Amino acid sequence: MELSRRSFVRSAAAVAAVSSLGNAAFASEAQQSQEPEEVFEYDLVIVGAGGSGLAAAVEAAETGASVVVLERMPYAGGGELGVEGIFGVNSNMQQAEGIHISAGEMVRAELAASQQRASGPAYVDLVHATGENINWLVEHGVTFEGVDADTGTSKLFHRFEGDAGAVGYVPAMEASALNAGAVFMYDTLVDELVQDTNGAVCGVLATDADGRCIQVNALKGVIVATGGFAEDFEMVAKNGFNIANCNYVGMKGHDGTSHRMCLAAGAQSIHDRTAYLAAMSVRDLPDFFHDGRFSFLIGVASPFAVWINENAERFTNEDFAASNVMLMTLPTRGNGDTNIVFDSVLMDIYTGGDEVALEQLQQGLDNGEIKQADSLEELALLMGVAATSLAATIERYNAYCEEGVDEDYGKPAELLIPVAQAPYYAVHITTDVQVSIGSIATNRNFQALDKENNPIEGLYVVGVEGAMLWANVYTMNIAGGCNANNVNSGRTAVRHALGRA
Ligand SMILES: Cc1cc2nc3c(=O)[nH]c(=O)nc-3n(C[C@H](O)[C@H](O)[C@H](O)COP(=O)(O)OP(=O)(O)OC[C@H]3O[C@@H](n4cnc5c(N)ncnc54)[C@H](O)[C@@H]3O)c2cc1C
Structure with missing residues (x-):
């Protein structure tokens, strides 16, 4: 295996170290940016x-491969x-x-939800492997509470202990991998992949716990x-998130x-279609208010309130995330600012007189993330939006509430509650970006693809980094789909790499 000439400085130390392994081919052309x-x-x-x-480590080590x-x-x-x-x-x-469960119906629904942008073959492979994968996890000591429907409608979700x-998962899988010799x-x-002269990936460069550069072939x-x-602000912003919010x-x-190191090795980015595990919350307040009251699901994603952007415009039917909570960040992503506005009638329902919920409301008022005012003019001032625009938006909305027909966004009549009784509230909502899903293009074996869709020999990308199952939106209709892919992709990549596919 010969190492290619990449745009890095020649490393004499690397050559010497690799030579000591007796691998003359490695030694002949070693090039890297760091000296191992x-x-x-x-x-x-x-x-x-x-x-x-961890799934990959267990799968590989149990074959006797060195890992x-x-x-x-x-x-x-x-x-x-x-x-979970x-x-x-x-x-x-x-x-x-x-x-x-009928696997075919599920795949059909997922592809429809993704507007046919997700990979069909990836879904078919996944759904047919999941049952056996879960049995395998159980054999390896992973523990579950049971099966339930979670955010979906069918009993598909195997909930960890x-x-x-x-x-339920990490301790058992780490122990299994260690027991098998990983x-x-x-x-x-x-932070770097090592390639041979044909571009095949044949190792990595890393900084170890002592700060030393090591090479692992x-x-x-x-x-x-x-x-x-998801911790790279710049990349997240390129997918349309307003980082300030x-x-x-x-x-x-x-x-x-790792995204960048894969690109440097010639891999194809799918950053333009990355989906996100992301939700909305109120800054500096607990995600879940006491007793489930006024949580981000009830208070913030409220389909009953009026969602307002920085121009005091209503910008969507507020029940838009009912089918999938992950949709929440889509219409708000490009907003300069987002508030939900409602009146004391709805606030009383949210807090329900609960002492802790009321304390949390006070906390929000104190830190300025929740505004309260006796008039819409005053509320607009506190929100920093034009008072005339807010008044016009609410007047129009209230008229639809009275008619029972939302002529702008078609929100169902039972969700139309007027903003009519002071005090009025505006809750400032922000986005929590947790996980990016889909970063490097892969095939059914989870081999990384180059820009011409050819597999890059020796390079596999698994878990959310290599997921092809979602495009732009994490549908969440199959609860736990991401994690099913984590296990399946880890195992599949190992089988292919070891010639057992
Ligand atoms: C709070 C939370 C709850 C979730 N719940 C669910 C759920 O219930 N069901 C579901 O399907 N999905 C869920 N997900 C989504 C998804 O399944 C998880 O994000 C999952 O952890 C992804 O697995 P992974 O192996 O791709 O990445 P991870 O589990 O995050 O593992 C990646 C590892 O790589 C390490 N690493 C990163 N870069 C480098 C590098 N350059 N060098 C060395 N090490 C590196 C990281 O430190 C990390 O340990 C959840 C995610 C979060 C954050």
């Missing part, structure tokens, strides 16, 4: 010890620590409960399982390094 102080060699190098990386998992954080889990569960069709758990991957190197940031492939780029962006350790 030590070189390792494994059959498979897995980058990231989260949901997909190393390089993880930038001091612990395993990544975003998977917060994952995983979708599956006809798993043993479902069969024991007599739950049968403790409602968290940190309890090596974990923590505090190790991978991969005889059978590198599996990038890095969990997306984001409460927080990304999970720690997901800063786009």
Whole structure:
């Protein structure tokens, strides 16, 4: 295997270190931007010890292949620590409960929800593999509360013990990988792929826990399982999010390094169609208000309130996210500002006289994220919008409420509640961007594709980083679909890399 001439400085140290492995071909052309102080060699190098990386590590190590998992954080889990569960069709758990799901109908619905932009073959592969994947997880000690419908309508969602991957998934999978002989190197940031003269990926460069540059050669492939780029503000902004209106962006350790390193190796970006796990919340207030009252689902995503942009315009039918909570960030994404406006009648319903909810309302009033006023003019002043525009918008809306017909956005009559009784409220809402889904184009084996759609030999991209199942919107109608893909893509990539596909 010969290393290619990339636009990096020649590294004499790299040549010396690799030579010591007795690999003359590596030594002949070694080029990298950094000088490794030590070189390792494994059959498979897995980058990231989260949901997909752990599945890949277990699958690979159990075949007897030598496997190393390089993880930038001091612990395993990544975003998977917060994952509630995983979708599956006809798993043993479902069969024991007599739950049968038609896979075809589900794929049809998903493709329709994505306006046919998601990959059909990727869905077909996934749904048919999920049952066996869940049985496999159970065999490896992953623990579940049971099967329920979560945000969907069918009993597809296999909920982890403790409602968290940190309890049900990560410890069992990390232990299984270790038992099977996988090596974990923590505090190790991978930021470069090493390629041979044909462009095949044959290793990585990383900074280890001691701050040393190391090279890890991969005889059978590198599996990038890095969990997306949602912590990279610039990339998130390119997908239309107004960063100033984001409460927080990304999970720690997901800063786009691996996206860029894959691009540097010639991979095709699908950044223009990235979907997001993202929601709306009120800044500096708990996501979930006490007793479920006034939570972001009830208070902020309220289909009863009037959603207002920075021009005091109503900009959508406020029940738009009823079918999928992930839709919430779409019409608001490009807004300069978003507030929901309602009156004391609705506020009383939200708070319900609950003491803690009222305390939280006060907290919002104190920190300025919730405004209260006795007139719409005063409210407009506090919101920083034109009073005449706000008055006109509310007057028009109230007329539709009286008629029971929303002639602008067609919101159903039962959701039309006038903004009529002082005090009036404006709740300033911001976006929480948690996970980017879809970053590098992949094929059915999760091989990274180049710009001409040819697989890049030796490079696999799995989990949310390589997901082709969503385009622009994470449909969420199959609850746990993302995580089903994490497990399936990790396992599939390993089988292909080891010639067992
Ligand atoms: C709070 C939360 C709840 C979720 N709930 C669900 C759910 O219930 N169902 C569902 O289907 N999906 C859910 N998701 C979405 C998705 O399944 C998770 O984001 C999941 O963790 C993605 O798995 P992954 O393997 O792609 O990435 P991760 O699990 O995030 O793992 C990536 C790992 O790679 C490491 N890493 C990143 N870059 C590098 C680098 N350059 N070098 C070395 N290491 C690196 C990271 O530190 C991390 O440990 C949820 C996500 C979040 C954040």
